Amino acid sequence: xxxxxxxxxxxxxxxxxxxxxxxxxxxxxxxxxxxxxxxxxxxxxxxxxxxxxxxxxxxxxxxxxxxxxxxxxxxxxxxxxxxxxxxxxxxxxxxxxxxxxxxxxxxxxxxxxxxxxxxxxxxxxxxxxxxxxxxxxxxxxxxxxxxxxxxxxxxxxxxxxxxxxxxxxxxxxxxxxxxxxxxxxxxxxxxxxx
Amino acid sequence: xxxxxxxxxxxxxxxxxxxxxxxxxxxxxxxxxxxxxxxxxxxxxxxxxxxxxxxxxxxxxxxxxxxxxxxxxxxxxxxxxxxxxxxxxxxxxxxxxxxxxxxxxxxxxxxxxxxxxxxxxxxxxxxxxxxxxxxxxxxxxxxxxxxxxxxxxxxxxxxxxxxxxxxxxxxxxxxxxxxxxxxxxxxxxxxxxx
DNA sequence: ATAGTTTTGGAACGATCATTTCAATAAGGT
DNA sequence: ACCTTATTGAAATGATCGTTCCAAAACTAT
Numbered sequence: 001x002x003x004x005x006x007x008x009x010x011x012x013x014x015x016x017x018x019x020x021x022x023x024x025x026x027x028x029x030x031x032x033x034x035x036x037x038x039x040x041x042x043x044x045x046x047x048x049x050x051x052x053x054x055x056x057x058x059x060x061x062x063x064x065x066x067x068x069x070x071x072x073x074x075x076x077x078x079x080x081x082x083x084x085x086x087x088x089x090x091x092x093x094x095x096x097x098x099x100x101x102x103x104x105x106x107x108x109x110x111x112x113x114x115x116x117x118x119x120x121x122x123x124x125x126x127x128x129x130x131x132x133x134x135x136x137x138x139x140x141x142x143x144x145x146x147x148x149x150x151x152x153x154x155x156x157x158x159x160x161x162x163x164x165x166x167x168x169x170x171x172x173x174x175x176x177x178x179x180x181x182x183x184x185x186x187x188x189x190x191x192x193x194x
Numbered sequence: 195x196x197x198x199x200x201x202x203x204x205x206x207x208x209x210x211x212x213x214x215x216x217x218x219x220x221x222x223x224x225x226x227x228x229x230x231x232x233x234x235x236x237x238x239x240x241x242x243x244x245x246x247x248x249x250x251x252x253x254x255x256x257x258x259x260x261x262x263x264x265x266x267x268x269x270x271x272x273x274x275x276x277x278x279x280x281x282x283x284x285x286x287x288x289x290x291x292x293x294x295x296x297x298x299x300x301x302x303x304x305x306x307x308x309x310x311x312x313x314x315x316x317x318x319x320x321x322x323x324x325x326x327x328x329x330x331x332x333x334x335x336x337x338x339x340x341x342x343x344x345x346x347x348x349x350x351x352x353x354x355x356x357x358x359x360x361x362x363x364x365x366x367x368x369x370x371x372x373x374x375x376x377x378x379x380x381x382x383x384x385x386x387x388x
Numbered sequence: 389a390t391a392g393t394t395t396t397g398g399a400a401c402g403a404t405c406a407t408t409t410c411a412a413t414a415a416g417g418t
Numbered sequence: 419a420c421c422t423t424a425t426t427g428a429a430a431t432g433a434t435c436g437t438t439c440c441a442a443a444a445c446t447a448t
Contacts, residue, residue, distance in 0.1 A: 002423025003415040026220055027310040030406060041407080042426055051406065111308035113368045114300065116221040128369035135372075156382050163361035163376035164354065170364040174307040175322035178329075182357035188350050189383070196393025197445040224436060235437080236396055245436065389448105396443070404435070413426070418419105 009047065010061065012037040017058035018101075021108045025055055025117045055117075059126060062108045067130065074141040084141030084161075084190065091165065092183045095172050103176055107169035114170070135162040146193055157193060161186045203241065204255065206231040211252035212295075215302045219249055219311045249311075253320060256302045261324065268335040278335030278355075278384065285359065286377045289366050297370055301363035308364070329356040340387055351387060355380045 015036040019028045030041055030051065037044065048054040070090070073083040080086075094102040105111070109130045117123050139158035146154065164186040172179035209230040213222045224235055224245065231238065242248040264284070267277040274280075288296040299305070303324045311317050333352035340348065358380040366373035 002417090002421095003413085003425055005425070006414090024220075024308075024310050026218075029404080031404090040425095040427060042409090042428085045407070046425070106308065110364060113364055114218070114305035114308045116218050118368050124368045128372065131365065131369050131372045156379055159375045160354065160358065160379035160383060162372075163379055164357045166364055166376075167357035167361040170304060170307055170360055171325065174312050174318045175325050178322065178325045178356075181353045182360075185350055185354035185357055189354060196447090197395050197443085199395070200444090223434080225434090234397055236398085236439090239437070240395070391446105391448080393446085394444085397441095399439090401438070402436100405433080406431105407433105408431070409429090411427095413424100415422105415424085417422085 005047070007037075007039060007043070012039060012047070013054070013057045013061045014065070016054050017061050017108070020055055020058050021062070021101075021111070022105050024111060024115050025051075026115065028055075059108065059112075063130070066108075067133070071133070071137040074137040079140060079144035081145050084138065084145050085187065087138075087141060088161070088165075088183055088187050088190075091168070092180060092187075095168060095176065095179055095183070098176070103172050103179075106172045106179075110166055110169040111173075131162065131166065134165065135159070138162050138165070142190070145190065149193060153193075157189060160189055164189075199241070201231075201233060201237070206233060206241070207248070207251045207255045208259070210248050211255050211302070214249055214252050215256070215295075215305070216299050218305060218309050220309065222249075253302065253306075257324070260302075261327070265327070265331040268331040273334060273338035275339050278332065278339050279381065281332075281335060282355070282359075282377055282381050282384075285362070286374060286381075289362060289370065289373055289377070292370070297366050297373075300366045300373075304360055304363040305367075325356065325360065328359065329353070332356050332359070336384070339384065343387060347387075351383060354383055358383075 015038070016028075016033050019032050019036045023032070028051075030044070033044060033051070033054065034040060039047075044054060048057055070087065073080065074087055094100065097103055109127050112118055112123060113127045118127065135158055138161050139155060142149070142154050142158055142161070146157075149157070164182045168179040168182040170179075171182065209232070210222075210227050213226050213230045217226070222245075224238070227238065227245070227248065228234060233241075238248060242251060264281065267274065268281055288294065291297055303321050306312060306317060307321045312321065329352055332355045333349060336343070336348050336352055336355070340351075343351070358376045362373040362376040364373075365376065
C-alpha cells in the first residue's frame with residue numbers, strides 16, 4: 001500500500017455537484033470544478049476518469065443526498081396522511097426563499113433534461129427514472145392522504161402533481177412566481193379531491 | 195445604395211432557430227450555424243452582430259412563427275368553446291409523433307429556462323413573459339370552455355394547465371411518455387371541471 | 389460604364405476547452 | 419528507515435470556441 005487519498009470523495013462530489021447544478025454540465029469548466037472541489041485536474045481525472053465521470057458521481061450524490069431524503073416520508077414503511085402536503089409545502093418553502101440555491105437553480109436533473117447532454121442515452125434514462133421515482137412517491141403519498149380515492153383517479157392526480165413539481169423546477173430560475181403558482185396549483189388539486 | 199443582401203433574413207433565422215432549439219444556445223457552434231443557414235461567419239456577424247444577436251432573432255422568430263400561431267385560436271376576438279381542448283390535443287399530437295422535431299426537442303424557451311444562458315437578465319424576462327403569455331391564452335380558452343366557472347377557480351385551473359404544458363415541454367426529450375401524461379392530466383382536469 | 393456602397397469569403401486572432409503526461413511528493417506496509 | 423505504491427502539482431497537448439479583419443466580389447444608382 002502506498003499513499004492514501006487525502007480528500008473526502010463524497011465531499012468533493014458534493015462540491016462538484018453544486019457547480020453542475022448551477023451551471024449545467026457543458027458550462028461547468030474544469031477550472032471551476034477545480035476551484036469548487038479544491039482538487040487539481042490530475043486528482044479529478046485520477047479519481048473520476050473524466051468530467052463525465054464526475055458528473056455521473058454528482059448525479060448519484062444528488063439522488064442519494066438531495067432527492068431521496070426529501071422523498072423518504074412518502075416512501076417509508078408507514079406514510080403519514082399529510083406527508084404529501086408536507087412535501088409540497090416544503091418544496092414551496094425552499095423555492096420561495098429569494099436568492100436561495102434552490103430557487104436560483106431548481107433541480108439538477110430537470111435542468112439536465114433540457115440541456116445538450118440530454119441527447120445522451122444514459123442521461124435520458126437517468127432523468128426518466130427520476131421522474132418515475134418522483135411519480136411513485138407522490139402516488140404513495142396521495143394514497144395515504146386520500147385512501148378512498150379510486151386507483152385510476154389517484155394515478156391521474158399523481159400525474160398532475162408530478163408534472164406541476166417538474167414545471168416548478170423548470171421555471172424557478174427564470175420565473176420564480178410562476179414556479180410557486182405551479183406548486184400552489186398542485187396543493188389546490190389535492191385539496192379539491194378531499 | 196450598394197450591393198443588396200442576397201439571402202432571406204427570416205429564412206436564415208429560421209434555420210438558426212432549429213439549431214438553437216435542438217442544441218441549446220451554448221452548444222450551438224458558429225460552424226453549425228453556418229452550415230444550417232448557408233451563410234459564412236462574416237455574413238452572420240454583419241447581419242446579427244454576434245451569436246447572441248442571432249439567438250435573440252431566433253427567439254423572436256420562435257415566438258412569432260411557432261408560439262403565437264398555435265395560441266391564436268385562444269386569444270382571437272371570438273374564441274371557440276373547444277379551442278383549449280384543440281390546443282392541448284394538438285400539442286399532444288405533436289409530442290406523440292416519435293422522432294418528430296417537437297417530441298425530440300420540446301420548446302426552445304423551456305429548454306432555455308434551465309440552460310446557463312438563463313442567468314442572463316434579459317433572457318429570464320423573455321421566458322417569464324412567455325409563460326405569462328401562455329397562461330393568459332390558456333385562461334381565455336378556459337373562460338370560453340367553462341363560462342360558468344368562477345374567476346378564481348378558473349385562474350387556478352389555468353395555473354395547473356400552464357404548469358402541465360411547461361412540464362410536458364421540459365420532459366419530452368428525455369421522457370416522452372411522461373410528457374404525454376402531463377398533457378393528459380391537463381385534459382383530465384378540464385374534463386373534471388365540467 | 390463608372391462610381392459608390394455593401395456583402396461576402398477566407399484566414400487569422402486570442403481565449404478557453406477537456407484531456408494527457410510526467411516527475412515530484414507523500415504516506416502506508418514491512 | 420526503506421521500499422513500494424498512490425496522489426499530486428504543473429506544464430503542455432490539440433481542438434474548438436466566438437470574434438475580428440480585410441481585400442475581393444457584387445450590385446445599385448447615377
